[in-house]
Amino acid sequence: MFPGATTDREAASYVVVGAPLDATTTFQPGTRFGPDRVRRFAETYDDYDHRTESDFSALGVHDAGDVRPWDDVPAYLDHLAAELRSVVYDGAVPALVGGEHTVTYAGAKAVDPDTLVVCDAHLDLRDEYDGNPWNHACVTRRCLDDLGVDRAVIVGARTGSEAEWDRAADAGVEVIAPEDAREWIDALDADDAFAGQSVYCSVDIDGLDPAYAPGTGTMEPFGLEPRTVRDLVRAVAPRADGFDVVEVNDRDDGQAAALAAKLLREFAYSHAAAATE
Numbered sequence: 001m002f003p004g005a006t007t008d009r010e011a012a013s014y015v016v017v018g019a020p021l022d023a024t025t026t027f028q029p030g031t032r033f034g035p036d037r038v039r040r041f042a043e044t045y046d047d048y049d050h051r052t053e054s055d056f057s058a059l060g061v062h063d064a065g066d067v068r069p070w071d072d073v074p075a076y077l078d079h080l081a082a083e084l085r086s087v088v089y090d091g092a093v094p095a096l097v098g099g100e101h102t103v104t105y106a107g108a109k110a111v112d113p114d115t116l117v118v119c120d121a122h123l124d125l126r127d128e129y130d131g132n133p134w135n136h137a138c139v140t141r142r143c144l145d146d147l148g149v150d151r152a153v154i155v156g157a158r159t160g161s162e163a164e165w166d167r168a169a170d171a172g173v174e175v176i177a178p179e180d181a182r183e184w185i186d187a188l189d190a191d192d193a194f195a196g197q198s199v200y201c202s203v204d205i206d207g208l209d210p211a212y213a214p215g216t217g218t219m220e221p222f223g224l225e226p227r228t229v230r231d232l233v234r235a236v237a238p239r240a241d242g243f244d245v246v247e248v249n250d251r252d253d254g255q256a257a258a259l260a261a262k263l264l265r266e267f268a269y270s271h272a273a274a275a276t277e
Contacts, residue, residue, distance in 0.1 A: 004056035005063035013060035019099035030249030042261035052273040084110035098246030111242035113200040119207035121220035123160035156207040215252030238274030
């Protein structure tokens with residue numbers, strides 16, 4: 001159980017769901033261990049959050065456990081989306097813990113957002129990778145093209161194929177380079193950028209520089225600092241109807257999992273605080 005997720009499912013405002021999919025990782029596998037590892041490295045965190053003056057255990061968080069994957073990735077994603085949609089139907093916010101980034105497709109399918117805000121080192125705008133349209137390198141493209149998400153904002157992206165950069169230049173995609181992330185975050189409140197929109201927030205842990213989160217499958221240097229991603233989550237959370245943190249594996253001493261767990265908590269604290277204003 002995610003520490004502090006002590007609320008019964010029927011009364012929950014937030015439902016944590018693990019999705020240990022590890023089917024298409026292209027370099028270092030191990031995302032199947034991500035959900036359990038994130039839960040484990042959350043155990044040391046204090047329940048109380050001074051910034052919001054709230055206890056995590058009082059936010060109404062329930063841990064529904066893992067939705068175990070199988071070999072048929074599209075079928076698994078449909079099943080996972082149905083599980084997450086039941087959370088949405090009950091008036092709660094799904095908080096998905098991956099697993100490879102492909103699981104974001106299921107979260108977006110359940111929430112049906114207008115805008116997808118992604119923290120990611122990679123554009124993930126490939127139409128296919130090695131002939132597979134369900135590869136984790138294609139997830140943002142699948143959300144745009146197959147689910148009809150109107151807009152994707154990719155924060156921290158610093159690499160992609162030529163075809164991906166061409167797709168990123170089209171309407172409906174905005175890429176925020178790591179060096180521009182702070183300015184974009186600071187402008188969110190002033191611009192009220194997502195007014196009247198449903199938003200889904202996805203954090204691929206490789207969006208952070210691998211110096212901070214080495215436990216991920218496809219490390220990419222020159223990335224975001226933890227405080228920047230924390231502030232991104234804090235800024236987007238009040239506007240979001242769903243959240244995930246993905247791509248944590250077991251190839252480090254817990255740095256990536258500890259960050260992922262903290263970001264999930266930051267999402268819940270910030271979302272709940274905005275709901276009471």
